[in-house]
Amino acid sequence: METALSVTVGCFFAISVYLLLSKHVIRIMLGVGVLGNAVNLLIFTNGRLLREVPPIIAPGMSTPAMEIANPLPQALVLTAIVISFSLFAFMLVLAFRAYQSLGTDDTDGMRVAEPADEKLPPLGY
Amino acid sequence: MASPADAPIDYAAAMVTAPTSAADWIVVAPVLAPILLGAVLLMVRHKPVLHPWIALPGLAIVLASTVALVARVAAEGPLVMTMGGWLPPFGISFAADMLGSVLAMTAAFVALVCAAVAVRDIDTTGRRYGFYPFVMLLMAGVEGSFLTGDIFNLYVWFEVFLISSFGLIVLGSERSQLDGATKYAVLNLVATTLFLIGTGYLYGIFGTLNMADIARKAPGLRETAPLMTLATIYLLAFGMKAAAFPVNFWLPASYHTPRIVVAALFGGLLTKVGIYALLRTQVMFFPVERAVLSDVIAWVAVATMMLGVLGALAQSDIRRVLGFLVISGIGVMLAGLALGTPAGISGAVVYAVHSIIVMTALYLLAGEIAERTGGYSLHDVAGLYRVSPALAAAALLLVLSVAGLPPGSGLWPKVMLVRASLEEGAGMLAFAILASGFLITIAMGRMFALVFWREGENLAVTREARREGLLLLAVLVAPAIAIGLWPQPLIALGDAAAAGLLDPSSYLGAVFPQGAQP
Amino acid sequence: MEQSSDALTFFALLLPFAAAAVAPLATRLMGHRAAWLLALAPALIFLHFTTFLDEVSSGATITAGYAWIPALGVDFAWLIDGLSLTFALLITGIGALIVLYSGGYLKGHEHQGRFFSFILLFMGAMLGLVVSDNFLMLFVFWELTSITSFLLIGFDHRREASRRAAIQALAVTGLGGLSLLAGLLVVAGVTGEMSLSGLLGSGGAMRDSALYATALVLLLGGAFTKSAQFPFHFWLPNAMEAPTPVSAYLHSATMVKAGVYLVMRLNPAMGDTVMWATILPLFGGATLLVGGVLAVRQTDLKLMLAYTTVASLGLLVMLTGLGSEHAVAAAALYLVAHSMFKGALFMVAGVIDHEAGTRDVTKVGGLRRLMPVTASAAMLAAISMGGLPPMFGFLAKEEIYYATAGATPWLILVTLAALAGNALMFAVGFAVAIKPFFGVERETPKHAHEGPVLLWLGPLALAVAGVATALFSNVVHVLVSSPMATAIGGIPAEITISVVPHIGVPLALSLLTIVAGVAIYRSIDRLREMIAGMLAAIGWGPDRGFDQAIRGLIRASAAITSAIHHGRMDVYMGVTFTATAVALFAPMIVYGELPAWPAFPDLPFYEWTIIIIALIGLAAIVIAKDRLTAIVSLGIQGFAVAVIFMLLGAPDLSFTQFMVETLSVVILALVMTRLRLDPTDHRPLGEKLLDMAIAGTCGLGFTLMLLRVTQGTFDRTLSDFFEQWSYTIAHGRNIVNVILVDFRGVDTLGEIAVVMIAGLAILALIRIRPRAVPEPKPGPEL
Amino acid sequence: MIPYLSNILFALVWAAITGSFTLANIVVGFLLGAIALYLIREQVGSLGYFQRAVRVASLGLLFLYELALSAWKVAILVLSPRMDLKPGIFAYPLKVDRDFEITMLANLITLTPGTLSVDVSEDRRILYVHAIDASDPDQTRRDIAEGFERKILEAFR
Amino acid sequence: MSAAESFRQFAELVALGLLSLAFLATVLRVILGPTLPDRVLALDMLVGAALGFIAVIGIRTGYTLYVDIAIALGLVGFLATVAFARFILRQGAPSDESPEERRDDAPPRAKSMEPET
Amino acid sequence: MRTVIFGSIAPYLTSLMVLFSVFVLLRGHNEPGGGFIGGLIAASAFAIYGIACGVSPVRRALRFHPMAISGAGLLTSALSGLVSLGYATPFLTGLWAPEGFMGIEFAFSSVLFFDIGVYLVVVGSITSIALALEERESD
Amino acid sequence: MIDFAQNILAGVLILIGSAFTLVAAIGILRLPDVYSRAHAASKAGVVGSGLMLIALAVFTDDLATAMRALAGVAFFILTAPVSTHLLAKASYAAGFRLWPGSVRDEMANGLSENEQSD
Ligand code: NA
Numbered sequence A: 001m002e003t004a005l006s007v008t009v010g011c012f013f014a015i016s017v018y019l020l021l022s023k024h025v026i027r028i029m030l031g032v033g034v035l036g037n038a039v040n041l042l043i044f045t046n047g048r049l050l051r052e053v054p055p056i057i058a059p060g061m062s063t064p065a066m067e068i069a070n071p072l073p074q075a076l077v078l079t080a081i082v083i084s085f086s087l088f089a090f091m092l093v094l095a096f097r098a099y100q101s102l103g104t105d106d107t108d109g110m111r112v113a114e115p116a117d118e119k120l121p122p123l124g125y
Numbered sequence B: 001m002a003s004p005a006d007a008p009i010d011y012a013a014a015m016v017t018a019p020t021s022a023a024d025w026i027v028v029a030p031v032l033a034p035i036l037l038g039a040v041l042l043m044v045r046h047k048p049v050l051h052p053w054i055a056l057p058g059l060a061i062v063l064a065s066t067v068a069l070v071a072r073v074a075a076e077g078p079l080v081m082t083m084g085g086w087l088p089p090f091g092i093s094f095a096a097d098m099l100g101s102v103l104a105m106t107a108a109f110v111a112l113v114c115a116a117v118a119v120r121d122i123d124t125t126g127r128r129y130g131f132y133p134f135v136m137l138l139m140a141g142v143e144g145s146f147l148t149g150d151i152f153n154l155y156v157w158f159e160v161f162l163i164s165s166f167g168l169i170v171l172g173s174e175r176s177q178l179d180g181a182t183k184y185a186v187l188n189l190v191a192t193t194l195f196l197i198g199t200g201y202l203y204g205i206f207g208t209l210n211m212a213d214i215a216r217k218a219p220g221l222r223e224t225a226p227l228m229t230l231a232t233i234y235l236l237a238f239g240m241k242a243a244a245f246p247v248n249f250w251l252p253a254s255y256h257t258p259r260i261v262v263a264a265l266f267g268g269l270l271t272k273v274g275i276y277a278l279l280r281t282q283v284m285f286f287p288v289e290r291a292v293l294s295d296v297i298a299w300v301a302v303a304t305m306m307l308g309v310l311g312a313l314a315q316s317d318i319r320r321v322l323g324f325l326v327i328s329g330i331g332v333m334l335a336g337l338a339l340g341t342p343a344g345i346s347g348a349v350v351y352a353v354h355s356i357i358v359m360t361a362l363y364l365l366a367g368e369i370a371e372r373t374g375g376y377s378l379h380d381v382a383g384l385y386r387v388s389p390a391l392a393a394a395a396l397l398l399v400l401s402v403a404g405l406p407p408g409s410g411l412w413p414k415v416m417l418v419r420a421s422l423e424e425g426a427g428m429l430a431f432a433i434l435a436s437g438f439l440i441t442i443a444m445g446r447m448f449a450l451v452f453w454r455e456g457e458n459l460a461v462t463r464e465a466r467r468e469g470l471l472l473l474a475v476l477v478a479p480a481i482a483i484g485l486w487p488q489p490l491i492a493l494g495d496a497a498a499a500g501l502l503d504p505s506s507y508l509g510a511v512f513p514q515g516a517q518p
Numbered sequence C: 001m002e003q004s005s006d007a008l009t010f011f012a013l014l015l016p017f018a019a020a021a022v023a024p025l026a027t028r029l030m031g032h033r034a035a036w037l038l039a040l041a042p043a044l045i046f047l048h049f050t051t052f053l054d055e056v057s058s059g060a061t062i063t064a065g066y067a068w069i070p071a072l073g074v075d076f077a078w079l080i081d082g083l084s085l086t087f088a089l090l091i092t093g094i095g096a097l098i099v100l101y102s103g104g105y106l107k108g109h110e111h112q113g114r115f116f117s118f119i120l121l122f123m124g125a126m127l128g129l130v131v132s133d134n135f136l137m138l139f140v141f142w143e144l145t146s147i148t149s150f151l152l153i154g155f156d157h158r159r160e161a162s163r164r165a166a167i168q169a170l171a172v173t174g175l176g177g178l179s180l181l182a183g184l185l186v187v188a189g190v191t192g193e194m195s196l197s198g199l200l201g202s203g204g205a206m207r208d209s210a211l212y213a214t215a216l217v218l219l220l221g222g223a224f225t226k227s228a229q230f231p232f233h234f235w236l237p238n239a240m241e242a243p244t245p246v247s248a249y250l251h252s253a254t255m256v257k258a259g260v261y262l263v264m265r266l267n268p269a270m271g272d273t274v275m276w277a278t279i280l281p282l283f284g285g286a287t288l289l290v291g292g293v294l295a296v297r298q299t300d301l302k303l304m305l306a307y308t309t310v311a312s313l314g315l316l317v318m319l320t321g322l323g324s325e326h327a328v329a330a331a332a333l334y335l336v337a338h339s340m341f342k343g344a345l346f347m348v349a350g351v352i353d354h355e356a357g358t359r360d361v362t363k364v365g366g367l368r369r370l371m372p373v374t375a376s377a378a379m380l381a382a383i384s385m386g387g388l389p390p391m392f393g394f395l396a397k398e399e400i401y402y403a404t405a406g407a408t409p410w411l412i413l414v415t416l417a418a419l420a421g422n423a424l425m426f427a428v429g430f431a432v433a434i435k436p437f438f439g440v441e442r443e444t445p446k447h448a449h450e451g452p453v454l455l456w457l458g459p460l461a462l463a464v465a466g467v468a469t470a471l472f473s474n475v476v477h478v479l480v481s482s483p484m485a486t487a488i489g490g491i492p493a494e495i496t497i498s499v500v501p502h503i504g505v506p507l508a509l510s511l512l513t514i515v516a517g518v519a520i521y522r523s524i525d526r527l528r529e530m531i532a533g534m535l536a537a538i539g540w541g542p543d544r545g546f547d548q549a550i551r552g553l554i555r556a557s558a559a560i561t562s563a564i565h566h567g568r569m570d571v572y573m574g575v576t577f578t579a580t581a582v583a584l585f586a587p588m589i590v591y592g593e594l595p596a597w598p599a600f601p602d603l604p605f606y607e608w609t610i611i612i613i614a615l616i617g618l619a620a621i622v623i624a625k626d627r628l629t630a631i632v633s634l635g636i637q638g639f640a641v642a643v644i645f646m647l648l649g650a651p652d653l654s655f656t657q658f659m660v661e662t663l664s665v666v667i668l669a670l671v672m673t674r675l676r677l678d679p680t681d682h683r684p685l686g687e688k689l690l691d692m693a694i695a696g697t698c699g700l701g702f703t704l705m706l707l708r709v710t711q712g713t714f715d716r717t718l719s720d721f722f723e724q725w726s727y728t729i730a731h732g733r734n735i736v737n738v739i740l741v742d743f744r745g746v747d748t749l750g751e752i753a754v755v756m757i758a759g760l761a762i763l764a765l766i767r768i769r770p771r772a773v774p775e776p777k778p779g780p781e782l
Numbered sequence D: 001m002i003p004y005l006s007n008i009l010f011a012l013v014w015a016a017i018t019g020s021f022t023l024a025n026i027v028v029g030f031l032l033g034a035i036a037l038y039l040i041r042e043q044v045g046s047l048g049y050f051q052r053a054v055r056v057a058s059l060g061l062l063f064l065y066e067l068a069l070s071a072w073k074v075a076i077l078v079l080s081p082r083m084d085l086k087p088g089i090f091a092y093p094l095k096v097d098r099d100f101e102i103t104m105l106a107n108l109i110t111l112t113p114g115t116l117s118v119d120v121s122e123d124r125r126i127l128y129v130h131a132i133d134a135s136d137p138d139q140t141r142r143d144i145a146e147g148f149e150r151k152i153l154e155a156f157r
Numbered sequence E: 001m002s003a004a005e006s007f008r009q010f011a012e013l014v015a016l017g018l019l020s021l022a023f024l025a026t027v028l029r030v031i032l033g034p035t036l037p038d039r040v041l042a043l044d045m046l047v048g049a050a051l052g053f054i055a056v057i058g059i060r061t062g063y064t065l066y067v068d069i070a071i072a073l074g075l076v077g078f079l080a081t082v083a084f085a086r087f088i089l090r091q092g093a094p095s096d097e098s099p100e101e102r103r104d105d106a107p108p109r110a111k112s113m114e115p116e117t
Numbered sequence F: 001m002r003t004v005i006f007g008s009i010a011p012y013l014t015s016l017m018v019l020f021s022v023f024v025l026l027r028g029h030n031e032p033g034g035g036f037i038g039g040l041i042a043a044s045a046f047a048i049y050g051i052a053c054g055v056s057p058v059r060r061a062l063r064f065h066p067m068a069i070s071g072a073g074l075l076t077s078a079l080s081g082l083v084s085l086g087y088a089t090p091f092l093t094g095l096w097a098p099e100g101f102m103g104i105e106f107a108f109s110s111v112l113f114f115d116i117g118v119y120l121v122v123v124g125s126i127t128s129i130a131l132a133l134e135e136r137e138s139d
Numbered sequence G: 001m002i003d004f005a006q007n008i009l010a011g012v013l014i015l016i017g018s019a020f021t022l023v024a025a026i027g028i029l030r031l032p033d034v035y036s037r038a039h040a041a042s043k044a045g046v047v048g049s050g051l052m053l054i055a056l057a058v059f060t061d062d063l064a065t066a067m068r069a070l071a072g073v074a075f076f077i078l079t080a081p082v083s084t085h086l087l088a089k090a091s092y093a094a095g096f097r098l099w100p101g102s103v104r105d106e107m108a109n110g111l112s113e114n115e116q117s118d
């Protein structure tokens, strides 16, 4: 079980990194989206896997009746999902605004903050 | 496994039963106050005139509680509150030791000053679109990072200040801001994601998230590849946050783009949180792995120092010069980490305090310069010696501080680190610290001469500016010089912080008063 | 450190700083007459230090002070012996005169108060430097002298030359300062001593150390730069950009002698080795000759003096390096003499400049009748500089020739250097003293006349002191010279030389010096042209080299910086993920710990389906020809992940993932409506392959690490606890939710803070439009 | 409206009396309330309420029937080896004119065999319908008019 | 285990198999396109199939609480389709059969909207 | 996207979904759900409303600015943790009203208010984002 | 007895439901243009998933869950035609032509110019 997910996680990371390495903002954003899923699966897998038993205590019981899926990584991933979603939303809008303002979606062309032909500082005193 | 629902409940097995005194809340107040008031600020978003009246007292509370915290930690050792009343390591502990408290206090101080500067600098639009809430939550994130005793919670606070910094960096939506922010956002996101990945692995290895618990379990897992990989991932993630070479690109690409008061806050605070996290994880969790990595860290430190200062020499925009100086300073702190000795770590802590104050002040100084000359370019800005001798004096003191010359605050941590390097036989580090200091002297000496001394007809028009900025600048310069003249108290705190990190027994004792695993 | 305290000396050391603080105010109130008040400070300190003369002359070494930074072993402690006392007296004595002289020289200057302040600061720094016992205190004051001299040299800040000189001085002496710091810390590391007194008492510990050479080179790096030894000599003449009182003070009496002081101070602990006795005379001698020759080349009075100062410093270093009893005595005598005559001559040059409006030696003449007092002072000082009786300079020169006399080839070389240097200085000294005052009266930019008392008091006092000290040389020897020589040599020394010449080799050499000096003086104009021609032929000097170095540094920095910080984000990312790959693989390879080969996973077919759909979705994102296919594919892999969570017993996660994934796609689509992005991926094939390699390595690394971790044992303590108490205490059956809102509620608090701020930040991003659209109307927003 | 509200009120009262606010109990309460109201239908003027309920139910049944039929036809079409398609868009003149009714009709059309509402004209007179078999649009128009549109008018007028 | 239960479990497996095939077919349409509406339609369909999948898993595991997930999924799936429809409307008329492949040679709107200074 | 069909059905969908979201919020402590998911559902509802009927009706319907709602949510959550100051317990300690307070499935507790705060933050922020984007669209 | 009926009925319903879903998916693959494919998606999809949700309602013993499952079906029936309609309308307005084999397009001349402006 962990093995299958480990390999899956690796694929998620590989794709995400490949997208992040692109020059195009939108592909980078897609990479960010995949990266979030990759990490969530990674944390989830790190907490070890158990099939189909949700961590919910049945009515009438005070503790789980059988071995349940590890609830802690679920809580962590839930927090991480929310956070990465917020950041993702922000970055999407940022990409959109950057494109509007800068007129390019190619990061090589985004050279306002670090202009290519930057002047040397004064050489005198 | 299942037990009947009506079994008697043994609360003491799950919860802290001793009452929590109100005074203990100083450990959570630095986080809680900005969150509460940040939320209130959002509710009165359309009454911008109220914003400073909410934000400044809030930050004052943060400062007051962190000062109290430092005093209390100095007197009684680490202060712990485990949230929800659950026994550690099950609940999230806030654990203030000397390292966290000192940095928390310094951060609160500069944030308060910056927020005061912003009263004048940030217009109604900026306030309506969240300047003060961003600052409050940024501080909540930063203070939370310094004070939390839980590694995943540390990640959460990292994200809190990261997203707040996103808000601040784009506030204004100028073209260069959007460009810089894109790089800042993507690269920082990768960094925090690496941190999260590391934390996922950490949980998989240790089965715990409480820092004290990790520290006490780590010795049992020494010398294995997963632990080493974990230490390395953290090194990379926090090195990136701290802007260590070769993963520092986001900083020069972005720090000069936002409003100057924002840059001041960033330049002072954000990278230091990375340094804090490096110290916390590498020294407290992974001392053995850190020792293995020390050569790598040392070379990173050297490269960061040198490339930072070379970058500073190459810039003509004052803000960009400062961005590179931030980086160079990070290299110096990494040197302390590379050494890993009490003296080295203490030096890094003292340097961090110095750097928070001085880099913030330098950015604010740049703001004052621009206020009087309308620009930041070393090609245009001139003649300020005549216009504002007081500003020149402040500038000179800051230049001396950042260059590590007396009577500035930068001198003593550099002395500490050079000495620690020589004691460890790390001549390369000592050389790099001194050489980077020398090059900063040249860069900043030239800057001082060009901006203040130089006069010329084609240069920017200089004009008188309002006084408050200068006054607030003085509020930052004063402690810098005080540290330069009488560093003993700060060094004592730094030594205590280093001792606490290297031998976390008092930290462990504070988190687990019963000692053994519950 | 056990220290006796001495509050009076403590306050004496701080007094200059206090005076500096009040100087601007005093000057605003009293104008230039504040000089009289401010000069009281150095005068009082001078008097205070004279009280030590008695004790020190009887061979005592006084150490006292207070704890300053115990954590670093730094005390505010002073060491008073013959050497430091002499320096302290010179600094404060000449300092008082300089303050007075500044009162006249800068009378009416708008920043005279600031100037007083700087010069008093400088004096305080210099005084602290020479009396410091603690290494780091010494270093602090050392750096303070560099900084204050930066301010003083740049005082006339509107001129680029001043700014350049200031930066040059700061750079060169700053470099030396860091070298000194390193040296001191090496010494401290080797000997365990943080104080000079301790070091001096540690015997030969340092000399015997393996780090001796390192420490020596570092310490001399500090000393040589500060004392303008060849090849670092160039900054000192440029420092003449400073107002003349500064030149007189910094470049005669004190600051430049800090290096000499250091060398003398270290002589007992570090001297008497082959290295010491080779390096010091070599550099000193070279400096002496270079300074002398370059002095001849100048026409500016101040520059002429400045180069002779360089030469004199070389001479002092050379003598200290020789280290013999006579050499040490000669150094002690020459140092005192030089302070007096050079201070006087600089001030004279300043008076000429001030009164005649020019300092060009070829443009002034015959001022003797107009400025008789100044002329007298100049003559007296020149006689001392030339080493003629009955001046103190004579004693010094006699002793020099005693010291160098010897038959070894080394000593003959040293003697020749001393001879040549002295002759050159003789010529230049008289050129400064005679040419402006004698001969035909020349038309000058200003009509010259005798300056006010504040201007001539200083030079005259120093010139007269040159005579007086020589005439009462026995007293001076007992109180000053001998204790100083004792301190330098590290063994008791007694100097007996007096103005009455003794027949012998030294006298012969003295006479030879005079003859050669006169010859040079007579042909000085021709020599000047000759040297100028030679220098033009060489066409390069360290001074030009400095500019080239700075420009080269900036250009190189710019090249390096733009090569690294090139603004190309894909490369930034590439570096980051390469580092990630290394971080993942290096430990596994180094420790040789790869995870065990896992068994083929046993999953029901529908789980495989979901995983395959996730992978298809992923692949589709990459190969999608247009962005919308990619976005839809993003949705597919997101849904697949949600289903995976559901299958693995995480309904809350699945729930959230479905919602979030959809909202992400929705926001993407909403954003895309306006955003027409270039649909294709322009990476060239090579780059694509590289990126694939990086991405693949990262992915594999994460997989291997994950396998490795999950193959280990797992500690489920935390979750067991949560399961145990989720319902009984926290009243919740959904353990995940209880963790979120109770066990780990702080995480959730931070998380919603993130959500809130993200909302606000996005609002700011969308709404704030610089220039094009003004702030939106508040109307529709409630 | 008033009978409907009374019915809900009855359901809540039922739940309160029985002391159980579970969904099932409330539904039971609602049904019991409806019966109770039915008994007093003439006094409270809720006659229309029940007539309408019946017509709505009839519309619902028609819909479910048509839905099943539609799904079946599509299944047959899709699975037939050679799909014989004559798709196209035709205009359907609307009799219903209230937004709510237009919406309902359009949705029902979408869910029934071989037809799909593409758009409503600006003046809300014409519904454009895509049919998978548009060879005889008049027949389809008639089917709609006689089927759903009539039932809707009955139920909601 | 009763025969009815066995039948149900068999039915579950068959259903999961059919659903898996449905998933794959739908995903294929997403990738094949050729137009954006086709892809969106397929995504919408995918959500529908996932809904059924959740229901079957709910029955299979006995955790019928998954039904809430299904409801929420139906809801947001609807939202996604609406948003895409909106996007399609915005994107304007395609000039030929494969609208996405056409390149925008005209400068982006942003430039005319916010003049560079 | 203001078609007759969509425009007339969307308000009902929205109110249904908001109801559902409150249900999900309140039962989160015992079943899958909770403030975050509930908030997302409600925000999706408002997004649909906005797309179907325009932004202004949504803004009017909410009365307060969505970000103010978000702020109120954060305030609620933080305050529900602060209450424990008065009980000499650490921050965020769950405080429960005496059992059987309302006799219904969810108990009245500080934890509930915490989750309500989460809900409000999510509703406010996500709605704000959606509306802002939608507004940008239509101007 | 009830148990037996529940199991059988649930089994049958999920079989039919999943079969319909697959049919819809095949339809999506085979039909020629987006408008025809929408027929498959909206009808077979609704029926398929609806039946499976009903199966869950039948299977569960918890009435509240069953009610929610049925509510889910209702909800799906409510939204599916709307989204199909929106997609079709948007595609048409955006200019995605009908399959060339289509026999008529009465909307082509009826569509007013300002349709695209909302
Ligand atoms: Na920073």
Ligand code: NA
Residues within 6 Å of the ligand: C737, C740, F028, F033, F034, F035, F036, F037
């Ligand atoms: Na929740």
